[in-house]
């Protein structure tokens with residue numbers, strides 16, 4: 001297994017491998033770039049088919065966090081951690097504490113958060129061994145109520161606002177009433193996105209691998225249930241991928257009838273070629289890490305110790321102007337939106353920032 005010559009290595013500053021025989025922990029921490037601040041990114045636990053697959057995943061996700069935080073103008077670098085194992089069978093308090101010690105050994109260059117296979121209670125166990133954990137604090141809402149550290153509500157709101165920007169740019173409309181939206185995956189983010197859209201008068205089609213998740217949308221939001229294959233070819237205005245990565249590929253892009261792709265999932269493009277393909281087909285793609293940064297904005301304010309719901313909300317609203325800048329530049333330079341997003345992010349993280357409050 002190559003590391004330095006790995007196709008996804010992309011100049012990572014550090015890649016750390018952690019092993020704790022007692023708890024069975026096998027984990028990787030990848031720190032892509034810390035020019036703008038400490039690397040913050042979630043800790044994923046997944047039963048990877050091989051160590052190579054785990055390395056590939058952590059490198060790609062870690063790089064994505066650098067771009068995401070830079071584009072969102074946050075004082076953070078990019079990093080990610082993966083634990084190799086089945087969260088339903090192998091996740092124990094001992095293993096999580098060992099992970100906490102592993103994170104601590106990176107001396108604050110990496111700060112962890114929740115991701116697939118880990119939850120806020122898991123992170124709280126890690127805090128017994130390290131303080132470099134985000135997304136665990138109860139947070140005040142705008143109405144004064146407290147909510148858990150889970151950043152999903154902020155991610156969903158950001159995706160909703162970003163989806164509106166893309167619809168405005170591509171379809172010239174700001175009113176979502178009657179807008180047809182297909183959502184793939186109605187979990188933590190997808191369901192909340194569906195609620196925002198429903199409240200704005202949109203018509204919804206949803207799919208998920210779990211029936212109860214679909215039924216919740218049908219019963220509460222009047223959504224129409226469709227199969228996982230049907231979701232791509234529906235005659236809708238917007239396709240919102242909110243499940244897993246790699247779903248914009250040779251097989252799916254040609255099926256899309258939507259004018260806009262705007263959703264929460266990370267690494268939606270199977271390869272950059274598929275971003276070009278979307279542009280060729282006249283489909284406006286809201287780059288994933290630009291539209292789904294609401295969660296990282298949320299945990300960044302938590303880390304900085306000044307969680308003011310209004311300031312967080314205002315920052316999330318800036319996803320609108322960032323996307324509009326990307327769409328406008330992409331149109332005038334005749335480039336796909338993912339290429340422009342990468343350029344803007346690189347301009348921001350390639351030199352250390354000045355005047356940013358540290359996270």
Ligand code: NAD
Nearest residue numbers: 151152155185187188189208209242243264265266292295
């Ligand atoms: P989640 O696990 O709560 O929800 C994902 C949903 O997708 C689940 O209900 C799952 O059953 C469903 N799903 C999985 N495979 C599917 C398939 N093939 N077809 C249809 N449905 C499928 O996760 P989440 O927190 O809602 O995150 C959704 C996506 O957004 C992920 O890609 C995640 O990495 C990304 N994301 C999440 C956040 C956040 O704050 N939670 C932030 C940024 C990005």
